[in-house]
Structures are given as structure tokens and as C-alpha cells.
Amino acid sequence: MERSDAGGTRASIADVARAAGVSTASVSRSLRGLGGVSEGTRARVVQAALDLGYAISPGASSLRSGRTRTIAVVTPFIDRWFFGRALGAFESVLQQADLHVLLHSLHGSPEARRRLFAERILHRRVDAVLIMCLKLEQHEIDALRALDVPVALLGSHAADFFSVAIDDFAAARTAVGHLTGLGHRRIGLIGGSPADPLRFTAPMERRAGYRDALKSAGIAGDRELEVDADYTIGGGERAMTRLLGLPRRPTAVFVESDEMAFGALRVLREAGVRAPDDLSIIGIDDHEMSQLIDLTTVGQPVAEQGAAAAHALLAALEDRSRAPSRVVHPTRLIIRGTTAAPRSGSAA
Amino acid sequence: MERSDAGGTRASIADVARAAGVSTASVSRSLRGLGGVSEGTRARVVQAALDLGYAISPGASSLRSGRTRTIAVVTPFIDRWFFGRALGAFESVLQQADLHVLLHSLHGSPEARRRLFAERILHRRVDAVLIMCLKLEQHEIDALRALDVPVALLGSHAADFFSVAIDDFAAARTAVGHLTGLGHRRIGLIGGSPADPLRFTAPMERRAGYRDALKSAGIAGDRELEVDADYTIGGGERAMTRLLGLPRRPTAVFVESDEMAFGALRVLREAGVRAPDDLSIIGIDDHEMSQLIDLTTVGQPVAEQGAAAAHALLAALEDRSRAPSRVVHPTRLIIRGTTAAPRSGSAA
DNA sequence: CTGAAAGCGCTTACAG
DNA sequence: CTGAAAGCGCTTACAG
Numbered sequence: 003m004e005r006s007d008a009g010g011t012r013a014s015i016a017d018v019a020r021a022a023g024v025s026t027a028s029v030s031r032s033l034r035g036l037g038g039v040s041e042g043t044r045a046r047v048v049q050a051a052l053d054l055g056y057a058i059s060p061g062a063s064s065l066r067s068g069r070t071r072t073i074a075v076v077t078p079f080i081d082r083w084f085f086g087r088a089l090g091a092f093e094s095v096l097q098q099a100d101l102h103v104l105l106h107s108l109h110g111s112p113e114a115r116r117r118l119f120a121e122r123i124l125h126r127r128v129d130a131v132l133i134m135c136l137k138l139e140q141h142e143i144d145a146l147r148a149l150d151v152p153v154a155l156l157g158s159h160a161a162d163f164f165s166v167a168i169d170d171f172a173a174a175r176t177a178v179g180h181l182t183g184l185g186h187r188r189i190g191l192i193g194g195s196p197a198d199p200l201r202f203t204a205p206m207e208r209r210a211g212y213r214d215a216l217k218s219a220g221i222a223g224d225r226e227l228e229v230d231a232d233y234t235i236g237g238g239e240r241a242m243t244r245l246l247g248l249p250r251r252p253t254a255v256f257v258e259s260d261e262m263a264f265g266a267l268r269v270l271r272e273a274g275v276r277a278p279d280d281l282s283i284i285g286i287d288d289h290e291m292s293q294l295i296d297l298t299t300v301g302q303p304v305a306e307q308g309a310a311a312a313h314a315l316l317a318a319l320e321d322r323s324r325a326p327s328r329v330v331h332p333t334r335l336i337i338r339g340t341t342a343a344p345r346s347g348s349a350a
Numbered sequence: 351m352e353r354s355d356a357g358g359t360r361a362s363i364a365d366v367a368r369a370a371g372v373s374t375a376s377v378s379r380s381l382r383g384l385g386g387v388s389e390g391t392r393a394r395v396v397q398a399a400l401d402l403g404y405a406i407s408p409g410a411s412s413l414r415s416g417r418t419r420t421i422a423v424v425t426p427f428i429d430r431w432f433f434g435r436a437l438g439a440f441e442s443v444l445q446q447a448d449l450h451v452l453l454h455s456l457h458g459s460p461e462a463r464r465r466l467f468a469e470r471i472l473h474r475r476v477d478a479v480l481i482m483c484l485k486l487e488q489h490e491i492d493a494l495r496a497l498d499v500p501v502a503l504l505g506s507h508a509a510d511f512f513s514v515a516i517d518d519f520a521a522a523r524t525a526v527g528h529l530t531g532l533g534h535r536r537i538g539l540i541g542g543s544p545a546d547p548l549r550f551t552a553p554m555e556r557r558a559g560y561r562d563a564l565k566s567a568g569i570a571g572d573r574e575l576e577v578d579a580d581y582t583i584g585g586g587e588r589a590m591t592r593l594l595g596l597p598r599r600p601t602a603v604f605v606e607s608d609e610m611a612f613g614a615l616r617v618l619r620e621a622g623v624r625a626p627d628d629l630s631i632i633g634i635d636d637h638e639m640s641q642l643i644d645l646t647t648v649g650q651p652v653a654e655q656g657a658a659a660a661h662a663l664l665a666a667l668e669d670r671s672r673a674p675s676r677v678v679h680p681t682r683l684i685i686r687g688t689t690a691a692p693r694s695g696s697a698a
Numbered sequence: 699c700t701g702a703a704a705g706c707g708c709t710t711a712c713a714g
Numbered sequence: 715c716t717g718a719a720a721g722c723g724c725t726t727a728c729a730g
Contacts, residue, residue: 014723025701030725040699055496057473061418062723065409065706072452080441081434090429094457102475104420105453109442125405127450148403235638268642290583291639294616362707373717378709388715410707413722 013054022050033058072102073315074128076118078135078200080107082233083261083289084304085134088156091308092132099316104128112199119145130315132156137201152318156311158203159328164314166329168302170204173333174211174256175218177284177300180335181254182219184343186282188227189216190252192241192262195230205233208258208286227252231262238265246273253344254282260289260299267295267340278342288336296339303331361402370398381406420450421663422476424466426483426548428455430581431609431637432652433482436504439656440480447664452476460547467493478663480504485549500666504659506551507676512662514677516650518552521681522559522604523566525632525648528683529602530567532691534630536575537564538600540589540610543578553581556606556634575600579610586613594621601692602630608637608647615643615688626690636684644687651679 018033019026024043031039032047039047050056064070073096079085093103104127108114117123119142124131131149135157138146143160146153154164181189191212194205209228216223229244231237238257245252246269257263263285270277277283285292288301310329318324367374372391379387380395387395398404412418421444427433441451452475456462465471467490472479479497483505486494491508494501502512529537539560542553557576564571577592579585586605590613593600605611611633618625625631633640636649658677666672 015725016723026724027701027703027726028699031700034725038699043699055470057470059413059723060475061409061411061413062706063409063725065407065413065708066723066725068706070409079438080428081431081438083429086429086434089453090427090455090457093428093453093455097454097457097462103453105437105441105451106445107438107441109438109445114445122403122405127408235642264639264642291612294583294612363709364707374708375710375717375719376715379716382709386715391715407707410722411709413724414707414709416722 013051013056014059015056017054018047018050018056021054022046070127070129071100072104072128073130073132074104074106074124075132076106076108076134076136078108078202079110080105084259084287087304088134088308088311091305092156092312095309095312095316099312101129101316108200110200115200124149130154130319132311132315133158135202135204137203137206139201152315152322154311154315154318156307162326164311164318164326164328166307166310166314166331167203168307168331168333170207171211171214173286173300173302174208174258175215176333176335177286178212178215178256179218180284180298180337180341181256181282182215182221184254184282184341186252186254186344187219187221188224188250188252188254189221190227190229190245190255191258192229192231192238192245192255192266193258194233197230198232205258212256231258233259233262235261235265235268238262239269240265242266242269246270246275252281254284254341257283257285260285260287260292260297263297263299263340264289264291264295267297277340279345282341282344284341286333292336293338298338298341299336300333301336302333307331361399361404362407363404365402366395366398366404369402370394418475418477419448420452420476421478421480422452422454422472423480424454424456424482424484426456426550427458428453432607432635435652436482436656436659439653440504440660443657443660443664449477449664456548458548463548472497478502478667480659480663481506483550483552485551485554487549500663500670502659502663502666504655510674512659512666512674512676514655514658514662514679515551516655516679516681518555519559519562521634521648521650522556522606523563524681524683525634526560526563526604527566528632528646528685528689529604529630530563530569532602532630532689534600534602534692535567535569536572536598536600536602537569538575538577538593538603539606540577540579540586540593540603540614541606542581545578546580553606560604579606581607581610583609583613583616586610587617588613590614590617594618594623600629602632602689605631605633608633608635608640608645611645611647611688612637612639612643615645625688627693630689630692632689634681640684641686646686646689647684648681649684650681655679 015026015029019029029047032044077085096103130152132154137158138160157167159165193209213223229241231241257266263283275281285297285299288299292299314327363374363377367377376391377395380392425433444451478500480502485506486508505515507513541557561571577589579589605614611631623629633645633647636647640647
């Protein structure tokens with residue numbers, strides 16, 4: 003039970019081999035739990051490694067084996083509710099599988115996105131990649147393919163890549179359908195800008211779902227009612243202020259995310275406009291705060307999507323020939339206190 | 351301008367050397383921008399690397415140089431406001447310096463924490479480490495030292511490590527001082543549990559600050575008024591429910607985080623207890639939502655702390671002999687609408 | 699079950 | 715300014 007100085011960071015596989023009286027090959031096999039080693043040998047090796055405070059050199063290991071045991075995740079943001087939750091669940095699953103996560107945030111910058119692909123930042127550095135919520139362009143898909151590792155997408159799809167997402171189009175249809183079902187005819191939209199240089203998937207799909215739901219209800223679209231925001235609380239505030247200033251106000255507003263809805267609600271309160279009496283509001287997400295604020299929304303399972311993406315990648319690593327799967331998680335309408343039928347004789 | 355097949359992931363430094371008609375040594379020097387290479391050579395090498403789609407092998411490079419260009423961040427959570435914001439700023443600075451971030455979350459698990467240190471998960475894998483908000487035990491400090499790389503702490507301190515934080519004790523004193531200054535004498539606390547196995551720094555310091563502020567105001571402490579919660583919205587709700595059920599309610603409550611305060615406020619609203627008329631509430635953080643909700647709080651600069659930690663590590667990497675710095679960021683009282691003087695003849 | 703040996707792809711003195 | 719060569723620390727056929 004003698005333990006060498008704890009600072010023994012320096013021991014190499016050769017030191018362990020020497021101490022255990024075996025070859026480095028046997029040390030490698032023993033420590034990785036491979037077959038073809040007698041129990042006696044393995045025990046001696048393990049003990050020697052412990053005594054020397056041996057820690058494998060990941061660089062050497064990956065140079066030789068070609069595996070890094072690391073997975074990169076590319077995310078537009080990390081300090082936003084959706085991304086934090088999805089990322090947390092993703093990392094948790096991977097950590098349990100003894101894999102590491104390399105975090106690469108775009109911080110909302112198209113330039114960072116360009117650099118990531120142009121400078122081959124991920125090349126040979128990871129065994130797999132997760133891309134969050136970005137609609138990939140062809141050259142990006144090509145660049146990812148050149149990495150020659152499994153790729154998974156969360157929140158969007160692309161042929162040949164694993165993907166997990168909700169049906170954003172359907173979720174938006176559900177939300178707006180709830181509003182039309184209540185009798186609303188003049189329905190606003192607060193959504194991500196289709197012109198956002200980062201090209202997020204959700205805003206495009208959700209806006210399309212909004213328009214489609216209106217059409218299904220026989221309601222003519224009115225571009226004036228569609229206001230661009232940036233998926234932040236502040237953006238929701240500004241957008242709702244704009245909507246409130248319209249000559250003909252909407253009687254209900256579909257907001258593409260709960261966080262923007264929080265901002266919208268805030269403006270309403272300050273303006274003395276009551277929800278749902280004067281104006282109905284529905285979001286998407288089922289953010290932790292939504293229950294608190296009593297916001298009607300379409301809930302999506304966020305952590306589940308992150309975990310599913312991790313499992314897909316794990317399976318792909320296990321069997322490189324596995325066909326890319328595409329999983330769509332369910333959403334559900336959660337009716338709370340911010341939606342109701344319009345007041346009769348509405349349309350202020 | 352001829353470009354070989356874009357899938358050329360395989361080119362090695364030897365291939366580039368051959369194509370450029372130079373040695374691998376010159377390729378290495380040219381591509382890393384080192385001196386001692388003629389401009390003509392460098393140009394030819396760069397062009398050859400481009401043509402071949404060369405990407406360096408990080409494993410080989412780090413095996414030889416001992417540098418990984420990667421920094422690990424160990425965080426208790428990633429899907430919480432504070433951690434997401436700090437992490438985002440930290441990663442952003444590092445990315446600009448062409449370094450990578452390895453994300454290791456504890457997911458609130460003491461077992462994950464134990465494993466991290468016991469299994470030497472970070473050994474030789476990173477050039478530096480950031481630890482978020484954990485009060486380190488001696489054996490953990492020893493383990494980190496054995497890594498033989500610069501270590502920075504965010505939200506706590508330890509001798510010999512870089513650190514950046516706010517003064518949690520002082521922040522709590524400021525918050526409670528605001529309450530006593532308003533005339534409150536019966537002041538509750540909603541705080542993290544001192545028994546939390548993860549041993550966060552903030553709850554210990556903030557509770558101590560609370561007690562100290564009471565003492566300074568000549569108010570006898572009452573343990574019944576100190577309720578443990580878990581820094582979540584739900585925890586804030588449960589804690590406030592408990593406080594409301596007390597025979598002698600407090601007239602004001604200091605909540606150790608804004609998120610818990612949101613929950614507390616929610617319970618108040620449902621119970622028909624008005625803030626600040628019936629009960630004052632003050633938090634710590636200045637969360638994005640706090641302005642929205644009009645919560646009085648003590649603001650702390652979160653992104654700034656993350657960025658400062660990154661810069662400290664960058665400087666340490668630059669000069670390994672640099673003495674560990676310890677920076678304390680300022681906090682400031684932000685008076686909004688949830689605090690006021692107690693009603694005369696209060697103490698319900 | 700075990701070991702000798704090659705080799706992964708770089709970087710770094712060293713020599714010129 | 716340039717190159718030949720050693721060597722970082724592993725893993726993996728290959729042979730026995």
C-alpha cells in the first residue's frame with residue numbers, strides 16, 4: 003500500500019511496464035480492460051499504475067489509435083435557456099460514457115461560424131460533432147462530411163446526418179390553431195427574423211406554421227402583424243410595443259419563444275393591457291418560468307432532445323456503418339392563463 | 351488555384367513538405383508563423399497546405415510539444431443562468447485566443463465531483479483549468495496541483511490559484527443593510543443549504559453576511575427565519591411558503607439569488623401578499639428578468655467574471671511563473687419596486 | 699497469454 | 715535560413 007509522491011504526473015506506460023515486470027503492450031491491454039491478459043498480470047499492472055499515479059497521455063493514445071474520446075458541440079449560444087438545457091443533458095450522457103465534450107459557441111456571430119468551417123478547427127480533434135439549431139448550407143455539410151466522423155443535428159435536419167428535433171412547423175400550427183379555435187381572427191406574430199445571418203431553423207419553420215394555420219382557418223395574412231425579434235426578452239418587449247402601436251391591434255399574439263413572451267407580457271402589463279382579457283398570448287417552449295407566469299404555451303422536451311442526440315452519436319461511434327436516424331420529439335399544448343376567447347365585438 | 355479533393359483530411363505534414371519541396375521542420379515553422387523562415391518558403395508551404403487541405407493533428411502536436419491548446423472548465427451546472435453567462439464569456443475570450451474549451455459539468459452530483467478528481471480525468475488533457483463556484487477541499491487542491499497546469503477559480507478563492515469573484519459576504523451585507531435601513535427588524539433569509547454536499551461558496555458567505563448585517567443593526571438572529579432552498583425558482587417558492595406559514599412573519603426577506611426571488615414573489619402574489627406593501631423582497635444577481643419583474647437586488651457582473659478568469663489563465667499560460675492574481679469584482683445595490691419601509695405597526 | 703517492434707504525426711534541439 | 719533525426723507515449727498487428 004505504498005504510494006509514490008502524489009505529484010507523479012510524469013509516469014509513462016513504460017514506467018508502469020517496468021514496475022509490473024511486463025511489456026507496455028500488456029499494460030495497455032490490462033488498463034483498457036481488453037481480453038487476452040491473465041488476471042494475475044492485470045492485477046499487477048493495475049497496482050503498479052496506482053502506485054505510480056499513472057495517467058494515460060490522451061495525445062499519444064489518440065495519435066496512435068485515431069480516437070480522441072471527445073465530441074464537439076457547436077452551439078449558437080450557451081447562455082440561453084434552450085441551449086443550456088440541451089447542452090447539459092447532452093454532456094451528462096456523454097460523460098457517463100467516459101467521453102469528453104469540446105464546447106464551441108458561435109456567440110451569435112456569423113463570422114465565428116464561417117471561421118469554424120473555413121479553418122477546420124474541429125479536424126482530427128474530435129470523434130463526433132453535434133450542431134445545434136443551425137440550418138446548414140451545402141458547403142458546411144461538405145465540410146462536416148470531410149471531418150469523416152459521425153455528425154448529429156439538434157433542432158434541424160440534413161440528409162446523411164443524425165438529427166433530433168421537434169416539428170417546429172406543427173408546433174406553431176398548434177399554437178395558432180389554439181388561438182383561432184378560441185375565435186381569434188386578428189393574430190400577431192413575434193418571431194425570429196428570417197434575415198438573421200445565423201439562419202436558425204426554428205424561426206423559419208414556426209413562421210411558416212403560423213401562416214399555414216391562418217390560411218387553414220380562412221384568415222388572410224397581414225404582414226403588418228408579423229414583427230421580427232431576436233428570441234430575447236428585450237426583443238419580445240420591443241416587438242410587443244410595436245404591435246400595440248398598430249392602428250388595428252391584434253386580439254392575440256403567437257410568440258415564437260416563451261422568453262420573448264415574457265417580455266411581451268411585461269409590456270402589456272405596463273401598458274395596462276390585460277392578458278387574456280384584452281389580448282391573448284401564447285408561446286413555445288414551456289420554460290421553467292412559464293408555469294410561474296401562467297403563460298399558455300406549446301411545450302417541448304429540451305433535455306430529452308439533448309440526451310437523444312448524445313445517444314445517437316454514441317450508437318454511431320459504436321457502429322460506424324449505422325444509418326443516420328432522424329427522431330422527432332413530440333410537443334404539447336399547455337393551456338394556462340394567458341389565452342382566452344376574444345371579447346365579443348373585439349378588434350379594438 | 352487548383353484545389354485537390356476537399357475530403358483531403360488525410361494529408362500529413364510530410365505530404366505538405368513533399369509538395370512544397372521543403373523539410374517537415376520548415377513546414378512546421380512556416381505554418382505556426384515562427385521566425386527563421388524565408389518569406390518565399392513560407393508562401394510555398396502555405397499554398398501547399400491549402401492545396402492539400404492540410405489540417406494539423408492535434409494529438410501529434412500535443413504529444414510532442416506537451417501543449418494541448420485546450421482548457422477545461424469544471425462547473426456544477428450548465429443550465430443555470432449564472433453558469434451559462436459566465437461560461438459563455440469565458441469561452442468567448444478563449445476562442446478568440448485560438449484555445450479550446452473542454453466542458454465538464456458536475457450536474458449537481460457530489461459523486462461526479464469525486465470521480466473527476468479520483469480518476470484524473472483532466473490529466474495531460476488540458477493546459478489549464480477553471481473551477482466554478484466550488485469550495486475546494488485540501489485533497490482537491492492537491493489533485494489540481496498535481497495536474498501541473500495553471501488553475502483559476504471563479505466564485506471562490508484558494509491560495510496559489512488564480513481567482514475572480516465578488517465579495518459575497520459584502521453583497522449580502524449590502525442587501526440586508528438596505529432592508530434594515532428601511533426600518534425592517536424581522537428579516538427572513540432564503541438561502542442555499544450549508545449542508546449541500548457540493549459545498550458552494552456563495553451560500554456560506556451570503557448567510558454569514560446576512561447574520562452579520564443583522565448583528566450590526568442590533569437585531570437578534572432567529573434561526574426560524576432562515577430557510578434552506580436550492581437556488582432554483584421552485585426552491586424559492588417552497589421556502590417562501592414556509593416563511594408565510596410562520597406564526598410571526600418577517601416583514602422583509604433577503605433571497606440569496608434572483609431566481610429564488612422569482613419563486614418567492616410568485617408565492618406572494620398567489621397568497622395575496624403584496625410586495626413591497628406587505629413584504630419586502632431583495633435578491634442578488636440582477637438577472638435579466640429582474641428588471642422586468644421590478645425586483646430590488648444586488649447586481650453582480652457575471653460575464654465580466656468569466657472573461658476575467660479567461661484572461662487570468664491566458665496570462666498564466668503566457669508566463670508560467672506569474673504569481674496567482676485574485677480579483678474581486680464590485681457589486682451594486684439596485685433599488686427597484688420590491689422593497690419599501692415596513693408599514694407602521696407591522697409585524698403581522 | 700505475452701512481448702518486440704513499428705509507427706501514428708508532429709516539434710525541437712542540433713548542425714550547418 | 716534550412717534539414718536530418720530523435721523522440722514524445724501510446725496501440726496494434728505480428729509472432730510465438
